[in-house]
Amino acid sequence: MRSVLVVEDEAIIALDLICSIEALGYRVLGPASNSDEARRIARREHPDLVLMDVTLQGQKDGIDTARAITEETEALVVFLTALTDEPTRTRAEALHPVAYLTKPCSVHQMRDAIAQAFAGQAA
Numbered sequence: 220m221r222s223v224l225v226v227e228d229e230a231i232i233a234l235d236l237i238c239s240i241e242a243l244g245y246r247v248l249g250p251a252s253n254s255d256e257a258r259r260i261a262r263r264e265h266p267d268l269v270l271m272d273v274t275l276q277g278q279k280d281g282i283d284t285a286r287a288i289t290e291e292t293e294a295l296v297v298f299l300t301a302l303t304d305e306p307t308r309t310r311a312e313a314l315h316p317v318a319y320l321t322k323p324c325s326v327h328q329m330r331d332a333i334a335q336a337f338a339g340q341a342a
Contacts, residue, residue, distance in 0.1 A: 220246045221337060224266035224294070226284065228252040228276045232322075236270060236299075239326050243333065254279035254287070261288045268317075268336050270329075273300035273307060282310050289314065295336045299324060 223245045227233040233250035240247050248264045251257035253276045261269065269288055273281040285296045296316040300307070303321055311319055318332035 220244070221267045222246040222248050222264065223333065224248040224257065224260055224264070224269045225250040226257040226269060226275065226281060227272045227299070228274065236329075239329060240270070240333070243330055245333070253277040254284040257284050258287055258291070261292050261294060265292050266294045268295045268297060268333060270297050270299055273298055273302050273311060282307075282314065285314055285316070297332045297336060
């Protein structure tokens, strides 16, 4: 079963994401609310995909955290954020994420982004 690490610092949003992802048939890892926690889970569990909020608690944001995780694992990244400014988007896109979803996103958008990430990969 494919695994998705949820990195989101708002508990209610994280819970909603977890329920939605589980309903789509994926194993959920996390949630993690900060960079250290996300990296610890990623190193231990080797997720197939990281659903990453750009804004996190602590000193490192989601873009820096995603960079570190992708250097340590083969995880794909989908960014989920309320930030739509061009500098943030440019920094995020430098990591070649599968998708950059703007909050609030629908379950359909998330499902499509996850399916796109896993398209063409062996289960």
